[in-house]
Amino acid sequence: MSHVDEGTLHAYLDGELPSGERAALESHLAQCASCRAQLAEERALFERATALLGSTRPAERAVPPFEQLRRAPRRPWHLRTGFAWAASLVLAVGFGYYLSGALQPASQPEAQPEAQPVAMAQQNRPADKAAASEGLRRRQQNSGAIASATPPPDANPRGAAPLPLDTVVRIGDTARPHEEAGVTAAPAAGAASLLAAAPSAQRADTRSVENLVSTAWPAISRGKAAALLGDRPVGVPGLATRGIRSSPTGDGTVVVEQALDSKTVIQIFQRPARSAEVDELGARERADRVLARYVGRLRVEISGPVSTDSLNKLLELVEPLP
Amino acid sequence: MPDDIAEVYRNTYPALVRFLYRKVWDAERAEDLAQEAFARALVHRPENTRGWLFVVAANMARDEARKALREKRHLTLLKSEPDATEVAPEESIDASTQAQRVRVALEQLTPRDREALLLWDAGMSYDEIATQTGLARGAIGTTLARARRRLVEAYDGGQEGGQHVARG
Numbered sequence: 130m131s132h133v134d135e136g137t138l139h140a141y142l143d144g145e146l147p148s149g150e151r152a153a154l155e156s157h158l159a160q161c162a163s164c165r166a167q168l169a170e171e172r173a174l175f176e177r178a179t180a181l182l183g184s185t186r187p188a189e190r191a192v193p194p195f196e197q198l199r200r201a202p203r204r205p206w207h208l209r210t211g212f213a214w215a216a217s218l219v220l221a222v223g224f225g226y227y228l229s230g231a232l233q234p235a236s237q238p239e240a241q242p243e244a245q246p247v248a249m250a251q252q253n254r255p256a257d258k259a260a261a262s263e264g265l266r267r268r269q270q271n272s273g274a275i276a277s278a279t280p281p282p283d284a285n286p287r288g289a290a291p292l293p294l295d296t297v298v299r300i301g302d303t304a305r306p307h308e309e310a311g312v313t314a315a316p317a318a319g320a321a322s323l324l325a326a327a328p329s330a331q332r333a334d335t336r337s338v339e340n341l342v343s344t345a346w347p348a349i350s351r352g353k354a355a356a357l358l359g360d361r362p363v364g365v366p367g368l369a370t371r372g373i374r375s376s377p378t379g380d381g382t383v384v385v386e387q388a389l390d391s392k393t394v395i396q397i398f399q400r401p402a403r404s405a406e407v408d409e410l411g412a413r414e415r416a417d418r419v420l421a422r423y424v425g426r427l428r429v430e431i432s433g434p435v436s437t438d439s440l441n442k443l444l445e446l447v448e449p450l451p
Numbered sequence: 452m453p454d455d456i457a458e459v460y461r462n463t464y465p466a467l468v469r470f471l472y473r474k475v476w477d478a479e480r481a482e483d484l485a486q487e488a489f490a491r492a493l494v495h496r497p498e499n500t501r502g503w504l505f506v507v508a509a510n511m512a513r514d515e516a517r518k519a520l521r522e523k524r525h526l527t528l529l530k531s532e533p534d535a536t537e538v539a540p541e542e543s544i545d546a547s548t549q550a551q552r553v554r555v556a557l558e559q560l561t562p563r564d565r566e567a568l569l570l571w572d573a574g575m576s577y578d579e580i581a582t583q584t585g586l587a588r589g590a591i592g593t594t595l596a597r598a599r600r601r602l603v604e605a606y607d608g609g610q611e612g613g614q615h616v617a618r619g
C-alpha cells in the first residue's frame with residue numbers, strides 16, 4: 130500500500146472507512162512511521178476543528194414537545210396577510226376537488242405549502258375560462274348545498290375528497306334558525322366523538338350533526354367561554370366570530386364559529402387539555418386522522434366545509450381571540 | 452413508508468437547530484426555523500424525513516440570510532450612525548468573541564466545504580452527506596479534511612490579524 134491521502138485518514142478518524150479499507154490502512158500504519166505521523170497530524174487538526182465548531186453551539190435548550198409543532202412559528206408575513214389569505218382560500222374552495230389530488234404531500238423541499246391554494250386559484254382563474262366557469266358553478270353549488278336545507282345528494286363537492294381527514298367536514302351555517310326547527314337533537318356526545326365518524330356515514334349525517342351543534346349547544350358569552358376554558362377562547366385572527374357555544378354535556382368543550390364568508394363557517398372546538406392525552410394526540414397525529422393542536426393550555430380541533438389542507442393552515446393561524 | 456416524524460423529531464431536532472444556528476447565527480431564529488421545517492414535514496410526509504429536513508432547513512436559512520442582508524442594507528441607508536454595538540457582560544466577552552471568530556472563519560470556507568462540515572457535525576453519515584451535497588461518497592473524507600484545515604487556518608489567520616488579541 131502506498132502512502133495514505135488525508136481524505137482516507139479523515140474518513141478513518143470519522144469511523145467511515147469501509148472495513149476492508151480500514152484493515153488495509155491499519156496494517157499499513159503499523160509499518161509506516163511517516164503515515165503514522167501524518168495520522169497524528171490529521172487527528173490534531175480534526176480535534177481542533179471539532180473544538181472550534183463546538184464553541185459556536187447555541188445554548189442548549191429543552192426540545193419543545195412534538196405536539197406543539199402544529200403551531201408552526203408565525204412570521205410577520207402571516208399576520209399581515211392572514212386575512213387576505215383566508216379570503217383567497219374561499220376562492221380556492223370552488224376548485225377544491227381539482228386541487229385535492231395536486232395538494233397531496235409532494236416531496237419537494239422548495240414547495241411553499243402556504244402559497245399553494247392561492248397560486249393554484251390564480252392559475253386556474255384567468256388561464257382557462259371553461260375551468261373557471263366550471264369552478265364558479267361548483268362554488269355556487271357549494272353555496273347552494275350550504276343554503277339549502279335538503280341538498281341534492283350529489284351537491285356536496287367534498288364527496289370527491291379522498292382524504293380520511295375529511296371525516297371532520299361539517300357544514301356550520303348557524304345563522305339559519307328555520308333549518309333547526311324540525312330537528313329533535315339527541316344530547317351531543319361531545320365534539321371529539323363527532324370527529325371519529327367515517328366519511329360516507331358523515332356525509333349523510335352532515336345536516337343532523339350541524340343542527341345538533343346549532344341547537345343542542347347553547348350559545349354563551351365570551352366571558353362564559355373564558356370561564357369554562359380557564360383561558361381566552363381561540364380562533365383565527367381576522368375572521369368574524371359568528372358565535373360561541375358550549376357543549377351540553379358539560380365537559381367544558383367550547384366551539385367558536387367563525388365565518389370565512391357569508392356562507393362558509395368553520396368550527397373551532399376547544400377545551401382545556403388534559404395531561405394524559407398528549408400521547409393520545411401523538412398517536413392520532415401519526416394516524417393522520419384528526420386536525421388538532423394545542424394552543425397554550427387548550428386542545429383545539431377544527432372543522433369546516435373546506436379542504437383538509439386549508440383547515441390545517443387555518444388551524445396553524447389559531448390564537449387567543451382579542 | 453414515511454418515517455415516524457415524532458421519532459425523527461426527538462433524534463434530530465437539536466442537531467437541526469445547531470445546523471441552522473451556524474447559518475443564521477441567532478439561536479431563537481434557528482429554533483423557529485427548525486420547528487417550521489418539522490411542521491412542513493408533517494404536511495409533506497417525505498420518505499426520507501431527516502434528509503428532507505436538512506434540505507428544507509438549508510433553503511430556509513439561505514432565504515433568511517438574503518432577507519437579513521436586504522434589511523441590513525436598508526437599515527444602513529436609513530441610519531446615518533453606525534449600528535450600536537451590543538455591550539456584552541464582561542464574563543461572556545471571551546466566549547462570544549471566540550464564537551465570532553469561528554463564525555468569521557467558517558464563512559471563509561467554500562459553501563460546499565462548509566455544508567459538508569456542518570452536516571457532519573449535525574450527525575450525518577458520509578452516505579447521507581453524499582446524498583445531501585451531491586458529492587461522491589469517496590470524496591467526503593477529502594472534503595472534510597480540507598474543510599477542517601481551512602477552518603483552523605482561517606481561525607488562526609484571524610487571530611494573528613486581529614488588532615487586540617491577548618494571547619497566553
